[in-house]
Amino acid sequence: MSHTTTHAISPEFNLISDWISPNSRVLDLGCGDGKLLTHLMKSKQVSGYGMEIDAQKNIAAIQAGINVIHSNLDNHDLTHYFDADSFDFVIMTQALQVVKRPDELLDDMLAIGKQSIITFPNFGHWRMRAQLVLQGRMPETETLPYHWYDTPNIHLCTFNDFEDLCESKGIEVVERAVVNSEHRSTLGMRLLPNLLGEVALYKVQKKRA
Amino acid sequence: MIPTPTIPQILQVDKPLQMVSGATLPRYELIYETYGELNADASNAILICHALSGDHHVAGVDADGKPGWWDGYIGPGKPIDTDQFFVVCSNNLGGCRGSTGPTSINPDNGRIYGPDFPIVTCRDWVNSQNELRQHLGIEQWAALVGGSMGGMQVLQWAIDYPEKVRHAVVIAAAPKLSAQNIAFNEVARRAIMSDPEFHNGRFIEAGTTPKTGLALARMLGHLTYLSDDMMGNKFGRELREGKLQYNYEVEFQVESYLRYQGEKFATKQNFDANTYLLMTKALDYFDPAAEYEHDLSAALAKATAKFLVVSFTSDWRFSPQRSHEIVKALLDNDADVSYAEVTSEHGHDAFLLPNAHYEGVFRAYMARVAAELPQGDSK
Numbered sequence: 001m002s003h004t005t006t007h008a009i010s011p012e013f014n015l016i017s018d019w020i021s022p023n024s025r026v027l028d029l030g031c032g033d034g035k036l037l038t039h040l041m042k043s044k045q046v047s048g049y050g051m052e053i054d055a056q057k058n059i060a061a062i063q064a065g066i067n068v069i070h071s072n073l074d075n076h077d078l079t080h081y082f083d084a085d086s087f088d089f090v091i092m093t094q095a096l097q098v099v100k101r102p103d104e105l106l107d108d109m110l111a112i113g114k115q116s117i118i119t120f121p122n123f124g125h126w127r128m129r130a131q132l133v134l135q136g137r138m139p140e141t142e143t144l145p146y147h148w149y150d151t152p153n154i155h156l157c158t159f160n161d162f163e164d165l166c167e168s169k170g171i172e173v174v175e176r177a178v179v180n181s182e183h184r185s186t187l188g189m190r191l192l193p194n195l196l197g198e199v200a201l202y203k204v205q206k207k208r209a
Numbered sequence: 210m211i212p213t214p215t216i217p218q219i220l221q222v223d224k225p226l227q228m229v230s231g232a233t234l235p236r237y238e239l240i241y242e243t244y245g246e247l248n249a250d251a252s253n254a255i256l257i258c259h260a261l262s263g264d265h266h267v268a269g270v271d272a273d274g275k276p277g278w279w280d281g282y283i284g285p286g287k288p289i290d291t292d293q294f295f296v297v298c299s300n301n302l303g304g305c306r307g308s309t310g311p312t313s314i315n316p317d318n319g320r321i322y323g324p325d326f327p328i329v330t331c332r333d334w335v336n337s338q339n340e341l342r343q344h345l346g347i348e349q350w351a352a353l354v355g356g357s358m359g360g361m362q363v364l365q366w367a368i369d370y371p372e373k374v375r376h377a378v379v380i381a382a383a384p385k386l387s388a389q390n391i392a393f394n395e396v397a398r399r400a401i402m403s404d405p406e407f408h409n410g411r412f413i414e415a416g417t418t419p420k421t422g423l424a425l426a427r428m429l430g431h432l433t434y435l436s437d438d439m440m441g442n443k444f445g446r447e448l449r450e451g452k453l454q455y456n457y458e459v460e461f462q463v464e465s466y467l468r469y470q471g472e473k474f475a476t477k478q479n480f481d482a483n484t485y486l487l488m489t490k491a492l493d494y495f496d497p498a499a500e501y502e503h504d505l506s507a508a509l510a511k512a513t514a515k516f517l518v519v520s521f522t523s524d525w526r527f528s529p530q531r532s533h534e535i536v537k538a539l540l541d542n543d544a545d546v547s548y549a550e551v552t553s554e555h556g557h558d559a560f561l562l563p564n565a566h567y568e569g570v571f572r573a574y575m576a577r578v579a580a581e582l583p584q585g586d587s588k
Contacts, residue, residue, distance in 0.1 A: 025543075047543075049540070049546075055549075055551075055552070055565075055566040055569075056566075056569075058549055058566070058570065059566070059569035059570055059573050060573075061547075062517075062547050062549075062570055062573040062574050062577070063573040063576070063577075065577060066547075067545050067546055067547050068547050068548070069536065069540075069546070069547070069548045070548050070549045070550050071548070071550070080533070080537065081533075081536065081537055081540050082540060083541070
């Protein structure tokens with residue numbers, strides 16, 4: 001278990017941690033080896049579960065000492081397993097773009113959680129746009145290092161796309177942070193997030209009627 | 210190095226057992242084996258619960274050189290590490306491997322129990338095992354671990370004796386049998402009971418055994434342990450003689466295999482037919498939610514153990530969906546639970562077989578159980 005404690009916590013996780021209130025109930029979708037949840041348990045005394053589809057990561061998460069449910073986010077497992085408002089936060093880092101129906105998953109997340117925290121890579125970043133416009137090829141970058149044919153990222157979107165989806169679903173953006181691949185934010189990113197931001201962190205909730 | 214053979218021990222319980230059926234067992238014996246050493250504060254004990262045809266010899270090698278039925282997963286350095294844990298496994302009451310059962314003598318009349326042995330349920334097993342727990346000086350099990358029927362017994366323990374169970378590992382189990390499960394059991398029972406050698410259950414006194422019926426029951430049971438894919442890969446339509454014979458002899462390899470399994474069970478392993486009937490009935494009756502208006506979440510509300518639930522993708526006897534029901538009920542109670550759905554082509558039998566994901570999960574979880582033990586106990 002020492003490797004989880006000595007490992008540096010990524011800046012993205014620190015940003016998420018800042019958005020989480022202490023003693024919350026948290027569900028981490030695509031929890032991987034459980035690093036984020038372990039961090040939140042220590043820093044914010046949260047309780048809850050991780051969900052993970054990959055067998056090796058499933059093992060690693062158990063090793064890390066978290067409660068992990070091996071499951072496929074494409075199967076509507078969330079609403080099967082959890083009642084409405086079961087969690088204060090449903091978190092999903094860097095997984096929105098790999099699921100079959102991000103829009104339906106977003107609905108499910110906000111059905112079982114009061115708020116959701118979602119992070120994803122921005123396909124509207126200028127380097128993506130430049131590769132497509134200038135080279136006429138699907139972009140490959142450090143944040144998205146795959147070829148078009150083998151990428152697990154089947155539903156890439158821009159920040160604007162995501163915010164449009166939220167708007168159409170009556171979902172309110174409570175907080176947003178836009179950072180580069182080193183998870184730092186600059187003035188330019190704050191002014192032109194959809195052009196200059198590489199990774200976005202959103203905290204969203206259903207609009208109150 | 211030749212390992213020391215495992216030696217079973219017998220606990221004689223003189224306290225009558227009030228059974229769920231209403232019957233009372235005035236006294237009984239439980240046969241069990243232990244592996245590893247109980248630590249100073251008796252906090253490292255693990256109870257293994259066996260499946261339908263299993264017994265107390267779960268690990269190590271016995272005096273006849275036979276390895277335990279789960280030896281692959283229990284032993285020094287194995288997922289259930291006997292260098293860290295004190296492992297206990299007993300033969301269920303009603304069994305035929307040394308615990309009091311239909312082949313034992315009924316003290317009331319000096320006759321072999323046979324069909325008079327009272328119907329046992331999962332709860333009766335748990336109550337009798339609780340006597341064993343007290344006898345061994347164990348206040349709380351570090352973990353209860355079981356697959357299939359054994360997994361159900363673990364659930365029952367967690368519900369009936371919440372304060373005695375720290376961790377519950379429920380593998381390839383279900384919260385209750387489906388109509389199809391019960392139907393398979395009923396066909397198996399009919400096969401046994403309609404064998405002319407059954408003699409209304411008094412076959413031992415008649416100097417015989419209902420071999421044919423028992424073998425048929427086992428063939429049927431065995432089918433439900435295997436997956437279609439696995440049978441397809443292993444046997445396909447392969448013929449024993451290389452060409453079709455156009456008769457009723459064994460032609461396909463799969464027929465030969467099933468017959469062998471049935472024969473082995475009924476003759477070589479000498480499994481008691483009355484025990485088979487009892488075990489299948491106990492499975493049929495298992496339904497802990499029934500006393501809670503069929504609400505499994507309510508049934509598990511009292512459980513305080515932390516859970517690991519494991520299922521196997523090709524298991525159609527107790528499919529992953531059945532494990533989802535257990536997981537969901539635990540999640541409803543905000544219980545500590547982890548779940549793994551292991552990809553395997555080996556059907557229900559997979560819980561006894563090597564598999565990297567399964568072993569990884571099992572090992573990682575048991576390491577967590579071990580990490581809670583007082584310092585200095587682990588090597």
